[in-house]
Amino acid sequence: MTSLRLDAAGVSDTVIGLVSSSYFVGLTLGALFSDRLIARIGHIRAYSSFASLTAVTFLLQGLHFDPWFWLFFRLVNGWALVGIFLVVESWLLISGDQKMRGRLLAIYMIALYGSGMLGQMKLGAVDAFGHTEPFMIAGMLAALSVLPMVILPRISPEVGHIKPLTPWHLLKMTPTGVIGCFGSGVLIAAVYTLLPIYLQRAGMNVAQVGELMASVILGAMVLQYPVGRWSDKHDRQVVLIALSVLCAVLSILVMLFPHSQTSLTVLLFLLGGGVFAIYPVAVSHSADRSATGELLGMIQGLLLINSVGSAISPLLISPVMAKVGDNGLFLAFCLLNAAQAAFLLWRRRTRPAPVPVAPFEPAAQMSPTGAEIRVTDELVQATMEREHQDDVSQDGPEAGTAPAEAVK
Template sequence: MSPQLLAMVLAPLLGLFVVCIGNGFISSLTALRLDASGASDTVIGLVSSAYFIGLTLGAMFNDRLIVRIGHIRAYSSFASLTAVTILLQGLFFDATAWFAFRLIGGWAAVGVFLVVESWMLLAGDQKMRGRLLALYMIALYGSGMLGQVKLGMIDAWGETAPFMVAGMLASLSVLPMVILPRVSPPIEHVEPLSPYRLIRMTPTGVMGSFGSGIAIAAVYTLLPIYLQRIGMDVFQVGQMMASTILGAMVLQYPVGRWSDRQDRQVVLIALGIFCTALSVLIVLLPNSPTLLLVLLFLLGGGIFAIYPVAVSHSADRAPSGALVRMIQGLLLINSIGSAVSPLIITPAMSALGEPGLFWSFVVLNLCLTGFFLWRRNARPAPIPVAPFEAAAQMTPVGAEMRVTEDLEQGALGHELMEDLSAVVPDVEVATPVMEDIFNHAVPEPGAASYLPDTADGKSGTYDASPEMRAAS
């Protein structure tokens, strides 16, 4: 990465890192404080859902505001509003007020993400998006992990200290943005594919995205309550949450590389079984802090990997012209799952006690595994057509960062495969031809290449078309 490109993205990434340190542990702290005050699981679920509802609404409408007032002013407005809502939480301890503060805070937080992601899209070309996405994920997950690690220390400073620190961090995150030269990256209004079209195009991707949203939101909002109820203090809760997020960051890439060499539906099935087994072990094994730390590390890696693998599976089927809109639509489905997650799982925790969280994970992952098995039998997955791109939860605009040149070329190759299969019905004949294209074995213009022997023992020739040569 060139020094010039790094200089362009350093300020927004630094701003994101600073604001997310506080914003990350506030989600855990909100649930912990409500639980410690004796609030019911239903109330905790409603307040926790408010943040994700705000995220969903902001992702749909905040881009229009950014177009009107520009990126720097928009970032300053969103970060300031984030700081105000966090500080108000420290002043007014009331569940109804906290619902409103978390709703507005989610709306403002996704505005910050929109500014940062669209800025990074402008900074680099398509070939650089993979590296920019990696930097984005390091800033997002690294800040969340750091915030959780420091939660116990900051909480020891006083009852309102965590809210003051998080509010100050949100305010300070404006500084890297405002000291830059005035830049206003272009941004277009987002129109993701409708849920109906997504379900017709990729049922596995829709179900994986929705289920992943439920699980990830439960990790951020309800896992701290479970840890507190089994006797851990705030410091220990922060350590456990940090281990979970670290697992999400570390294990996502190797799982993705595995999905490049394997049927992605098989990987999704394996992840569902893996998360189910870990959830059962957490409930049944003795509450050893060290063992729980390891199990949560593995569980975080499994839960957070489902979404990017599901999106990659969907990209294997999508036409090249619909890739961005498809990923945006799956992100919306994921956000809806996050919004309803606490409302679905808190009744189970009320009925079954603190283990209800992990029994909910068991039921959720068994349902996902069963669905993935059914879909694989109904329609086997295609061979992966492009390298896996790791992904965090992003805004619809930032979803474009995932659409690299390799992914577009893979989708184009998938379209050519379908066209060739229509001309050459024998899949055993058509597939090696496309594999030659993917392996850059397309001959020079005008040269002939030979099809494998057909069932009747005859051979044929074809002349590589310009479109096929472009796909190589």
């Protein structure tokens, strides 16, 4: 709604990009530092504080329109929202052991994408109330979210300080994973912040924009699982290359059919499935290379790299739209995916992809604490078995006979 409101007011693409980027900068800062606050004041008080800040920033957006004030409001909003995710995901972790995390992740994904899709579908109905009412409704919902936390009994889990692997370590371990997660962050942020503007300028009203954005999220929710199963049975680098090429082709097709809502619905459904699947496949590829003790730090590090890509995305793409027109969005999509595919092809020739070690798990861009949900018992066991097989192959067949029988 923020991007649509700014565009309707005639704000330049560059300023819209800055305001949009500030939200993702807030997400990144919150992911790095909010865990300390939660550990100090406790989960319930932290959640209440974050939810209150979220409500206040939404209400202030509705009460006062100024792009530069909104930039600050969105920065605080992003920081507060990731704090909410940190609290919720910490509780998810104590709701079951590693064997249950796959089910928790699936339920969490359905709730996350389902609520996002519902919100987009109701965008037109909410906008019909007026310019300020959507922000008021968002503020009220944020305030009401505190009630379950303070009414229902909860045992606060312990939150350890987040220690993701450094970018340089990740680049040495999995360049494909780093580029895939970074590129995914750039693309997904552009989908959320700039695609609504493109659709509005193509002649769609707010209700139609919401419906088309809902088709993007539906594609992300529905297509991740079949793509993931495909990546389990084939080289994950090949899957990432195919997804990048598919997204580039779909971007060209959207530019060719910008005014047909039926065509756009189908194309954006497929584009959402492709763009949102790149991140979990890239993480799964990285897990295939990771040591057991580095799994959590690796996933958290890749999430932060994804967040950095999201933060710079509007700053990179909005000037392209200002320079070449609205089609600059999908031109940038096409070029970014083509460059990603070219890099992955080069990596495939330089170093073959590892054999998948554990079944793919669908995932959204969660908080670093929530990334621990992905470290299931099945993934840890599969990684340990792969490390053992690597040791056996290095020691030779004679040294590895007894351990191999023990694994069986």
